[in-house]
Amino acid sequence: MNYQVIEKKFELPCRHRVYFTNDSFAAESDLLETILRSAGDDAPTQVLVAMDEGALTSRPQLEAEIKSYFGARPELFQLRGIQVYPGGELLKNNLQYLSKLYAEVEAAKLCRHSCLIAVGGGALLDMVGLVAATAHRGIRHVRFPTTSLSQADGGVGVKNGINYLGKKNFIGSFAVPHAVVNDHRFVESLPQQQFMEGAVEAIKVALIRNGALFEAIEAKADLLKQRNVETSAWLIQASAREHVEHIADGGDPFEITTARPLDFGHWVAHKLESMSGFGISHGEAVAMGMAVDVLYSQRMGFLTERIAERILALIERLGFTLYASELSELNRQGGSKIIEGLEEFREHLGGRLTITLLRGIGASFEVHEMDAAVVMDCIETLRERPVGEAPGAV
Amino acid sequence: MNYQVIEKKFELPCRHRVYFTNDSFAAESDLLETILRSAGDDAPTQVLVAMDEGALTSRPQLEAEIKSYFGARPELFQLRGIQVYPGGELLKNNLQYLSKLYAEVEAAKLCRHSCLIAVGGGALLDMVGLVAATAHRGIRHVRFPTTSLSQADGGVGVKNGINYLGKKNFIGSFAVPHAVVNDHRFVESLPQQQFMEGAVEAIKVALIRNGALFEAIEAKADLLKQRNVETSAWLIQASAREHVEHIADGGDPFEITTARPLDFGHWVAHKLESMSGFGISHGEAVAMGMAVDVLYSQRMGFLTERIAERILALIERLGFTLYASELSELNRQGGSKIIEGLEEFREHLGGRLTITLLRGIGASFEVHEMDAAVVMDCIETLRERPVGEAPGAV
Numbered sequence: 001m002n003y004q005v006i007e008k009k010f011e012l013p014c015r016h017r018v019y020f021t022n023d024s025f026a027a028e029s030d031l032l033e034t035i036l037r038s039a040g041d042d043a044p045t046q047v048l049v050a051m052d053e054g055a056l057t058s059r060p061q062l063e064a065e066i067k068s069y070f071g072a073r074p075e076l077f078q079l080r081g082i083q084v085y086p087g088g089e090l091l092k093n094n095l096q097y098l099s100k101l102y103a104e105v106e107a108a109k110l111c112r113h114s115c116l117i118a119v120g121g122g123a124l125l126d127m128v129g130l131v132a133a134t135a136h137r138g139i140r141h142v143r144f145p146t147t148s149l150s151q152a153d154g155g156v157g158v159k160n161g162i163n164y165l166g167k168k169n170f171i172g173s174f175a176v177p178h179a180v181v182n183d184h185r186f187v188e189s190l191p192q193q194q195f196m197e198g199a200v201e202a203i204k205v206a207l208i209r210n211g212a213l214f215e216a217i218e219a220k221a222d223l224l225k226q227r228n229v230e231t232s233a234w235l236i237q238a239s240a241r242e243h244v245e246h247i248a249d250g251g252d253p254f255e256i257t258t259a260r261p262l263d264f265g266h267w268v269a270h271k272l273e274s275m276s277g278f279g280i281s282h283g284e285a286v287a288m289g290m291a292v293d294v295l296y297s298q299r300m301g302f303l304t305e306r307i308a309e310r311i312l313a314l315i316e317r318l319g320f321t322l323y324a325s326e327l328s329e330l331n332r333q334g335g336s337k338i339i340e341g342l343e344e345f346r347e348h349l350g351g352r353l354t355i356t357l358l359r360g361i362g363a364s365f366e367v368h369e370m371d372a373a374v375v376m377d378c379i380e381t382l383r384e385r386p387v388g389e390a391p392g393a394v
Numbered sequence: 395m396n397y398q399v400i401e402k403k404f405e406l407p408c409r410h411r412v413y414f415t416n417d418s419f420a421a422e423s424d425l426l427e428t429i430l431r432s433a434g435d436d437a438p439t440q441v442l443v444a445m446d447e448g449a450l451t452s453r454p455q456l457e458a459e460i461k462s463y464f465g466a467r468p469e470l471f472q473l474r475g476i477q478v479y480p481g482g483e484l485l486k487n488n489l490q491y492l493s494k495l496y497a498e499v500e501a502a503k504l505c506r507h508s509c510l511i512a513v514g515g516g517a518l519l520d521m522v523g524l525v526a527a528t529a530h531r532g533i534r535h536v537r538f539p540t541t542s543l544s545q546a547d548g549g550v551g552v553k554n555g556i557n558y559l560g561k562k563n564f565i566g567s568f569a570v571p572h573a574v575v576n577d578h579r580f581v582e583s584l585p586q587q588q589f590m591e592g593a594v595e596a597i598k599v600a601l602i603r604n605g606a607l608f609e610a611i612e613a614k615a616d617l618l619k620q621r622n623v624e625t626s627a628w629l630i631q632a633s634a635r636e637h638v639e640h641i642a643d644g645g646d647p648f649e650i651t652t653a654r655p656l657d658f659g660h661w662v663a664h665k666l667e668s669m670s671g672f673g674i675s676h677g678e679a680v681a682m683g684m685a686v687d688v689l690y691s692q693r694m695g696f697l698t699e700r701i702a703e704r705i706l707a708l709i710e711r712l713g714f715t716l717y718a719s720e721l722s723e724l725n726r727q728g729g730s731k732i733i734e735g736l737e738e739f740r741e742h743l744g745g746r747l748t749i750t751l752l753r754g755i756g757a758s759f760e761v762h763e764m765d766a767a768v769v770m771d772c773i774e775t776l777r778e779r780p781v782g783e784a785p786g787a788v
Contacts, residue, residue, distance in 0.1 A: 003415035003425050006635055008642035011405035021397035031397055042746065106559045112649075112744025134528070136742060137555065137566045138648070161531065165500045172531045173567060241400055248402035254532070255506075348530060350506025352436065 016248055018156050018180040018240050020233070024144065025065040027072065035142060035179045036115055037076055044078040045115055048108045050101060050128045052087035052120030055146045058189035062119070080108035089278040091123045092162045092169075101131045105139065112136045115178070119144040122154045122282065126172070129160025133175035140178040146186035148198025148232070149283050152239035153205075156180050158247055158254070168270060169348070174254040182240060184233045192319070195232070197283030199224060199318050202239035204264050204290060207311065209242050211362025214314075221317050255349070264356045264364065265289030268327075270348075271341025275326045287320035288327065288382070293357060295378035296370065302359040311361070312385075323382040338379065339372045410642055412550050412574040412634050414627070418538065419459040421466065429536060429573045430509055431470055438472040439509055442502045444495060444522045446481035446514030449540045452583035456513070474502035483672040485517045486556045486563075495525045499533070506530045509572070513538040516548045516676065520566070523554025527569035534572040540580035542592025542626070543677050546633035547599075550574050552641055552648070562664060563742070568648040576634060578627045586713070589626070591677030593618060593712050596633035598658050598684060601705065603636055605756025608708075615711050649743070658750045658758065659683030662721075664742075665735025669720045681714035682721065682776070687751060689772035690764065696753040705755070706779075717776040732773070733766045 023029055036045050049066060056062055063082055070079035083104055091097050110116065116139045118128035125143050132141035145155025161172020187195065199217065206213035216238070217224075223231040246262055247253045255261060268289035272280050280288075291312055298308040312322060329337045346353040356364050417423055430439050443460060450456055457476055464473035477498055485491050504510065510533045512522035519537050526535035539549025555566020581589065593611065600607035610632070611618075617625040640656055641647045649655060662683035666674050674682075685706055692702040706716060723731045740747040750758050 002417060002423065003413050004631070005411055005413045006631075006638050007409065007411045008638050009407070009409050010642040010647060012408055012647060013403070013405055015401065015403050017399055017401045019397050019399045023396060029396065102565065103559060106561065106564065109741060111741045114744070130528075134524075134565050134567050136564065136744065137553065137568055138650070139744075159531065165497060167500065170500065170530065171496065171528050173528050174531055237398070237400075244400050244402050248404040253404060253406060256532070347503060347505045350508070350530065350533075 014176045016176050016244055020182045020237055022185050024181050024183045025069040044076055046078050046080055046110055047115045048080045048110055049082040049117045052085050052124040054087040054121055055119045087121050088123050091127050105135045110139055112139055115140045117142045121147040122150040125155050126160050127162055130172055133160055133173045143177050143180045148187045148195055151182045151236045152198035153201035156240045156243050196319050198236055200283045200287050202235050205239055205242040205262055208264050208364040213238055214361045218314055265293050267341050267345035268292045271338055272326055287315050288322055291322040291382055292378050297357045299374050327379045408570045410570050410638055412638055414576050414631055416579050418575050418577045419463040438470055440472050440474055440504055441509045442474045442504055443476045443511045446479050446518040448481040448515055449513045481515050482517050485521050499529045504533055506533055509534045511536045515541040516544040519549050520554050521556055524566055527554055527567045537571050537574045542581045542589055545576045545630045546592035547595035550634045550637050590713050592630055594677045594681050596629050599633055599636040599656055602658050602758040607632055608755045612708055659687050661735050661739035662686045665732055666720055681709050682716055685716040685776055686772050691751045693768050721773045
């Protein structure tokens, strides 16, 4: 051994906070003051807001509300601007939006103690999160997820990223936002399909971690489909709680060792999204990806047919289909395109292939290989499944 | 209060390791195996090396040595390529290099458990570190600083970044590298000025944290100037240790709250570098920046004239000048350009202006404003100082 070493272990203190409200920017709300101001602050906090068009479509008054909110508190905040971006994967695919936001941060003279607020769906949160994590090596960042999907899932997580070189989330980082605000008013104005998408991720996290939550979703499925506001808010909060606890208590929040994210059904989902040019939404893709891995778990002898059917039935009952023709597409060599998703999934997460399967509702485990022929057989079963059938539905 | 909150605190475990050696890529060295391999690894570690031209200039055989090292261990490593970049700020100013490295990481099919190795000076380490921290949300990263400056200072830190929109390090992050390897053979072939630059940062960290180290540098100044190898290796290790301890034990390694980096003299240095188009090197700029802040500490009554002179004399004895004409440059309004650096420094670090001053050797404290007229007076004193004078030199 011809070397010496200085080695130091230390711990980086993190605090993850998710707030649930209905009126973030109401005149009387003190939420942002609670989140952003500290006793010792001697100057107004500089704030820049980046939002997507979807947030404005669902709440046309939002821009005026935000201006009015900050305008009424000049001693606490100085609003430097509200920037509106398109939503969806387009935003993550095109570097011009990233460059534009960096330039806006610079023009607004934000510093590391300023605040970059993101208001939008998962794509906007991912792109703005990357800018917030890397401009000046990190600006305080508050996220307002506006879709049920992002409120229940990605928006309360600690990842950000953009797509690059044709790879989803090729450039990104792990960063704990200063705070996340789940304002349910955004969800209430969503069209039915988007309103329901959060439930798909809630089912996912319930299947992996919490059988009682799965049963509760089954019991409230009709209320949810009828857009009952209390049920929807309950489900988003329950799902968000599972995510926050997984991050904080899972032992490896930034996935540095071999810890895996909460991604049941996601190897298929990621591939389906990119194969469809993101025409299949993330929620729709996860519904199908879970269906494939539920059937696979059954075929490999880990789940009973009754339980597998119970899971598929709940997903369908919430309005999601379990099959799209992309699942059966072949590549030029005549092989399955979906199966290529296994290697892409391994490469993205790093190390050995690790796929989450189920041995019961709320009971997950990991495997390191999948039998491609069995996967294709499961896909064939889904293709032949009568649309909307739900035998043995609860 | 019309909201609910889920709040979780957790700690991100970090390990910072700096190795000191002379023969990283020698046939018999097991250092990289120690650093990169774990007992459970079931496949060779994929390795991509990015280096700067300076590393090759000082060690022309390096590329062959690296190929030979990895080629002899096919069961442990697979070398996917060695990419050579220009060094210096050019690399950090031009996005094309960043894009090129992302593309190389993708082409080499690196995953999060692969290793991106950087071999070069501070600019290369900063650029490669940013790619390593953000490709796939973080690839294992091993740094080989090749200059005395980066081995003694920035290369053993946890920051990365590129320049953007004309701002130094505008885009970057905090990330603990998987390991840092200080191979002293790189330093031994540097030209005299670069060989000595590490000593400037060593003096800086000694002035702030460790009076005994300052005295040891004074005692060994002649040996160092004569390029004594043991003295140089000792000084780099002593300086690196101060840095690692500041990061690990300082309580805020990622500078999230109000903790400040080890940056005595750096508000002037950053401005001087950018004013000179990086014609003034970082080490030269820090030497001048420290001289300004030492004299300022004295004029404000915190340091005796004897101690201030003792510090200036040591910097000069190591071969650095304390004044450049840029220090006296005026802007269009007739104001001092250097003074503009105060606001830029505040903006970059965020929050209140915080400047480190001295009340003794090894004893620093912070102030939140500086008297511009006194700063200009200190600069005038340095301008009038006879070159190379070192009255009362030790």
